[in-house]
Amino acid sequence: MKIDFSKIYLFTWEDLYYTEVENEIGIEAFKKLCANQENSLKTTEQEFKQLVNAELSTLQPEDQGSYYMQIFQRDEMMIRELLRLQRYSLCLSIFSFFEGRLKSICSQIEHKFSFKIKVDDLNSNEDLLKYWNYFIKVFELDLDDLEKHFTPIKQQKIVRNLIAHQNGMPRPEQEKKINLVEGIRIEKYEAFCQVIIADPVYIINLLDVMNTFLKELLLAIDKRYIKITN
Template identity: 45%
Template sequence: MKLNLNDVYSFNWDQLHYFEFDNIVAFDAFKSLNFNQEKSLNKSKADLNQQIQDFKKGLESLSESDQESYVYQKYYINEVIINEIQRIQRYSSVLSIFSFYESRLKSICNLIESEFEFKVKIKHLNNYEGDLNKYWNYLSKVFEIQTEKTESLFKPINEQKKIRNIIAHNDGITKEKIDAVQGLTLHKLGKNFKIEIDEGVYIGNLLQSIEVFISALLIEIDKRYITLKKK
């Protein structure tokens, strides 16, 4: 990606430079991991498909139904294993991304709390709406950043926490039919629905959304830092 120096923001709060660098490294690592996992999955699927095609060449004298029966007996378990690896990898990626995201918000709030003596501490805020909302409330209501450019970025990510919770607490199974999201498919499973993450689209979009939000957030934090230090 070509770097536009006009878009580079120079932080006044030195600690934010380290946060920004850590974020760049982490997001690049997540993107590489996602790419390599999908590449490995696609290769496994292609290899299995080739094995099936080679196997079917020796069954040409049989009827199509008999061929399918032999293929099923020999390779069905392999298909199930690949699909399970795919499910575990993609579910794990979502959990890891949200764990990282939450830890970054927690760290930045702790940094602010160590720098400024606000009467309201992080521990004083309730988290009945979840830790992400707690950290957002600290940033927007206690530290009082300007939210015009960040709230619209925060809310869509926060809504996806529901997907993370369904994966973490119920193995991707939900009784509710959740709103359509690009890269997610709901499969009917009795009275319930099973979440399937398609390709790398959902994970890629999630990473992009969080990266954009945190970048914008750090700038607003720095602006608020400047204002408070001038008082």
């Protein structure tokens, strides 16, 4: 593998190197977990289809529909629910990881510098905005170039909140606020709507934009560190 040395950055604040490694390991672990879960579910689906085809092939065509509903429909619904819960769980875990990394970075800054205002002093009902404001207002980072990465993450936080607090079922006024990016859709039923992570590309894209944001954030922090210490 050819290494592009132009993309290698040596941090002046050495602790940031270890922070970057921890960020990268976490992101890669989630990608691996996502791939393993998806592959496992595909295997389950394939085995289920083979079993159904084998059973139905022994019946007359007019009997197959009724037999399927009585014997197999419950298992089909279970597999579909497993897929939904599996992707929901990943979404929750990814946001927990991302917010944890931001909190850790803020703690590093607090430990290194004696700013009077601490991250917990900032009033915000939203953790992402609290950390964002700490970087800008307390550490005085210029994050204009990072906003294009932060905004998509912030927009998808509503999906995380719906999963965590409402089992993925938005109220009518919430439905309008959901940014339907690749891999996510809203299924409408008679009595409710359901946010569905229809494709793992949603998870992978979310991880990629978080990874890019964290990398560029650490670069901005290091440049600010150089300015302060000099």
